[in-house]
Amino acid sequence: MLIRDLGEFGVIDLLNRMVVEGRVIRDGLPCPGVKLLVDTGDDAAAWNADGATELFTTDTVVEEIHFTRDTTPWQDLGWKSLASNISDIAAMGGLPTHALVTLGLPPDTAIADLEDLYRGMLEICNQFGVSIVGGDMVRSPVVFVTVALSGVTGNTPLLRSTARPGDVVVVTGELGSSAGGLKLMLEGLEASGEAAEHLKNAHRRPVPDVAAGQVLAESGVATAMDVSDGLCDDLGKLCRASGVAAEIEAILVPVHPLLREVFPGECVGMALNGGEDYKLLFTVPPAQLNEVNQRLPQPGVAVGRITAGEPGRVAVLDRSGAEVSSGRQGWDHFAS
């Protein structure tokens, strides 16, 4: 059997099982003196060392798979390759700290492009207090950028596996603008200057919601992840990890007015299934939402609820409550 037959999620499940079942435990701990708090399968791993909770995540982008040089200039590639990782730390309620950057590069890469890449990385690092402290550079037929990022938190890490039926599903900001920006660029569409700038910027310079993650963790919220592959897809992963299902009311999903202006018919679909917005998705008992919203920098928007249905199933409902689509709409990187 090949990877493309089993599919990305099948392969990830298989490898996660191998890793957890194949691990030798000594004195009740996998590493001497270190308590593993969050194992493989969440936005980031977490462990306790001398009181602090350390967070650890990694994310890779590959040319022609995740980006093209046309739609993502080098400086933006630098920004985005850190943004996706910072967002994973935000989704645990943590502060990002140190990054290692691995570059796969063809030998004919221009030094000026590489400098632009690092300018973009440094911009977002300085905005979020992250230090690049090392990495690796290898020759490769295609450009790839892998970032490994550490973080810290003084709170209990936010998990994917703790959603309960009855919880309300909440997002911390508008969705779909990144997908709109990509479509605008790929298809060379017309838009007002203001709308074009908003959409392209949403795609090229997404801002991770670190402040919201902090507030969630401090407010005792248990369940969160970041929206990187699309709301339906990511909520499906969260539901699967929690053994629950979810319903989303399409009309409630927040969309930026400029996205609606340019894509009136498609904006809701983009908000449901477009990726790379890097807002947070969390679930809480309804009674708790008001208090959390008063503390968030921007109040979260309730878009649906957790149910006791088939684990991992996400139903999208229209105004009348009828189901208009279901299941993962997200991206299998290995699909043909």
Place this chain on the structure above:
Amino acid sequence: MLIRDLGEFGVIDLLNRMVVEGRVIRDGLPCPGVKLLVDTGDDAAAWNADGATELFTTDTVVEEIHFTRDTTPWQDLGWKSLASNISDIAAMGGLPTHALVTLGLPPDTAIADLEDLYRGMLEICNQFGVSIVGGDMVRSPVVFVTVALSGVTGNTPLLRSTARPGDVVVVTGELGSSAGGLKLMLEGLEASGEAAEHLKNAHRRPVPDVAAGQVLAESGVATAMDVSDGLCDDLGKLCRASGVAAEIEAILVPVHPLLREVFPGECVGMALNGGEDYKLLFTVPPAQLNEVNQRLPQPGVAVGRITAGEPGRVAVLDRSGAEVSSGRQGWDHFAS
């Protein structure tokens, strides 16, 4: 200008400078509350968080650049991709703890091969108390494996930048066998069963010297790195980081008898310039060596001395003290 014009080390220097100079410092620290102890440019980064010293390193192997499937079966690739990282933590005097594994894979990769890869990773992880706690998987035209590895130490990290003229240069074990094993396989050469097994095993299953690193750090040794790209090359990097030069006496470099048996004329060259042996290289004032050697699992072998010559220059001397070669013999991954 292109990467291949500036060369791997020129590019790394440029990017390291950008990273350090472009970093915004607030309240004297790059990250709030965290003291960066070892910045980019050593075997691993190190910082202090709540008393413990955290270590952080990453290393990547790319198919056809660093390995081929002929000479490195999947299970050995798994072992080696962790070994090089564990060796970097060993070179800081630390214990490795948690790993993130990023796989770049063509869609036609067989699941059985992937399982073998993970079996090899789990073997070495369990031997050294490392837990794989996450990662990423992306589609790629060539196989690549990136590991990011954390570690801890209670001692001052061993650095590349603290060698002083007069120090003796010491290695913790025999060198060259990995290069010999590779040559044996690539050229389909004849060798006795015992020798062939030793050499292939040295290439396919190198064992990082974590115990030696621990002893060095506990014994107050300041300067060490691991030998991954070849003794002359790595010693050149250490010398450059310390602003010193070095002399190696070729006759002193330890070579396994089975490597000498198969490659009598080439074994010293392999020990000087072959990579992937993952022994440690350290420097100490001569008066300190005896005491350190009594504590090491296997006594280190003095192979030369640090001098006040041109920074980064490594001279290899023959029996008569005449220089037989100089400068880096190592590998520029981007050279044509």
